Structure formats: structure tokens, C-alpha cells
Amino acid sequence: MSQQMPQRLYLMQVGTMPEYQIPIVCYLVQTGDGKNILIDTGLPEVIPAEGADFENGQDVITQLATIGLTPDAIDLVISTHYDFDHAGRHGAFTKATYIVQRVHHLDAASNPRFAANRPQWDQSSERIQLVDGDTQLLPGLELIETSGHVPGHQSVLVRLPKTGAVLLPIDxxxxxxxxxxxxxxxxxxxxxxxxxxxxxxxxxxxEREQIGLVIFGHDNQQWQTLKLAPAFYE
Known part of the structure; x- marks a missing residue:
């Protein structure tokens, strides 16, 4: 088994849409060789006017601290897409490389949907790694192009040693x-x-991979049954 493979998956609920009881979430993958890979970053500190229905909770930085990590410890941020409830803290991870679908990053440059959150996602080009379609990022960590919610949206497949394959469809x-x-x-x-x-x-x-665990990122009923950080799946 490659040391690059995922060993732990942490689930973090960082906010809610209280009216609908919808969780706002992000994830952390830790690999056998010590890499920390964040999947999305949750809500911004100051929620924009169009996000009046959203409410911050224990943010991603606070939750990372509960497992002994600072923002500088994050090596990669998998950005599934640039909606502000998924990319609201991108700017905090200044040592990380951002992994995003090329189609999405290029669309966001002129799409007013992502304008308010642009200071978070519009990082220097040397820190952004653009990918094209389905991509094996590391052994056991795969990006799946799933456009529709937005152009170039990506879902994530994480293969864990005990739990097996876990699918994160995101939005x-x-x-x-x-x-x-x-x-x-x-x-x-x-x-x-x-x-x-x-x-x-x-x-x-x-069906093809016989995946036993699919985690739906905004499903409150399911999230009440899951192990949340500082607990983890392995």
C-alpha cells in the first residue's frame, strides 16, 4: 500500500442554513506520508448579503486546531467549486496549493455568481493547479468532474484502509x-x-466500485448519524 494513500477522513460542519436545517461542511484527508488535504473551506467570516440565510458555526480553522493543525499545515485544498459556502476561507491557507477544474476556474473569472467571494478563490497562479476532468490526484484520492450545479464542479472519491471507498458528491x-x-x-x-x-x-x-459510504454534504438527517471531527473515518 502506497504511503501517499489516505489514512484518515475528518468531517467538519462549519455552519448551517438554519431555516432549512442544512449543514455547511468541509473535509480533511490525511495521508500515510503526512499530507493534509482540505476539501473546501466553508463559509467566509463575513457572509455576503446574498447569503443572509447562512450562519457560521465553528469555522474550519477552529476545527483544524482541535486536531492539532494550523492553516499553514494544509498542503492542498481541493476546491470543489467557488460558491461562498464552499470557498469562503480559501485565502486563509497561504501555504497550500489549490486544486480546481480548469473549466470552473476560467468560468469564475467572468461569472457574477462568484464575484463577491473572489478575494478568497482568486489566488496567485503558481498556487493554483488546474485539472481537466476526472483525475487521480494521489493513489486512493480521485477527483470526479460533475458539472451541472456549476460548470466544472468536482466530486471526490477517498479510498480508506478500513472504511473502504467513500464518495463525496458535494453539490x-x-x-x-x-x-x-x-x-x-x-x-x-x-x-x-x-x-x-x-x-x-x-x-x-x-455500483461499479461497490462503494459503501456516500456522504451527502447538505443532508442534515445523514449528518446527524456521521462521525464528526475530531473523530474520523479510517
Whole structure:
């Protein structure tokens, strides 16, 4: 087994949408050779006007401290996409390299959806590693291109020594009840076809790899049953 492979997966709830009881979350992967890989960074310290429904909790920096880590200890940040509830603290990790889909990074440059959070995600080019489509980042850590929610959204597959493969769909499929092959009812969403295609892609992956644990990032009912940091999956 490669020392580069993931050994631990920490789950961190860093905020909520109180009205809907929706968790806002991020994740930390630790590898056998000592790398710390953060997946998303949660909400910004100051939530923008369009995020009035969101509420900060124990932020990612505070939660990392509970397991003995400072922001400078983070080697990589896998940025699934630049929505402010997923990329709100990117700027805090000044020693890290950011891993993002090229399609997403290029789209964000002119997309008003991501403008308010630009100071967080628009890092110096030498610290951004652009990837194209499905990518094995390290042995046992795979990025899965799942456009639809936004162009170039990416999900993450983590292979752990005891738990086995864990799929993090992120916002490709935020709730368990949406993880279905059924075509959603028409709702005039111009991205509905891409969202459905990405859902099918992930369902096929789960069946092919016999993945036992799929963690839906905004599913409050599921998150009440999961092990949260400082506990971990291994």
C-alpha cells in the first residue's frame, strides 16, 4: 500500500442554513506520508448579503486546531467549486496549493455568481493547479468532474484502509433523496440535464466500485448519524 494513500477522513460542519436545517461542511484527508488535504473551506467570516440565510458555526480553522493543525499545515485544498459556502476561507491557507477544474476556474473569472467571494478563490497562479476532468490526484484520492450545479464542479472519491471507498458528491448531489436515476421533473433549470448526467455518473461509480459510504454534504438527517471531527473515518 502506497504511503501517499489516505489514512484518515475528518468531517467538519462549519455552519448551517438554519431555516432549512442544512449543514455547511468541509473535509480533511490525511495521508500515510503526512499530507493534509482540505476539501473546501466553508463559509467566509463575513457572509455576503446574498447569503443572509447562512450562519457560521465553528469555522474550519477552529476545527483544524482541535486536531492539532494550523492553516499553514494544509498542503492542498481541493476546491470543489467557488460558491461562498464552499470557498469562503480559501485565502486563509497561504501555504497550500489549490486544486480546481480548469473549466470552473476560467468560468469564475467572468461569472457574477462568484464575484463577491473572489478575494478568497482568486489566488496567485503558481498556487493554483488546474485539472481537466476526472483525475487521480494521489493513489486512493480521485477527483470526479460533475458539472451541472456549476460548470466544472468536482466530486471526490477517498479510498480508506478500513472504511473502504467513500464518495463525496458535494453539490453534484447534495441530498440523499436526489441520488436516483429518475429524471427530475422539469423546473426550467437550464442545467437540469447536466445535473442529471452527473448524478447518473456517480451512481454508476457507486455500483461499479461497490462503494459503501456516500456522504451527502447538505443532508442534515445523514449528518446527524456521521462521525464528526475530531473523530474520523479510517
Amino acid at each position: 453534484a448531489v447534495p441530498f440523499a433523496n436526489g441520488f436516483t436515476r429518475e429524471q427530475p421533473e422539469a423546473d426550467n433549470n437550464p442545467d437540469a440535464e447536466a445535473i442529471h448526467a452527473s448524478t447518473i455518473k456517480l451512481l454508476d461509480l457507486v
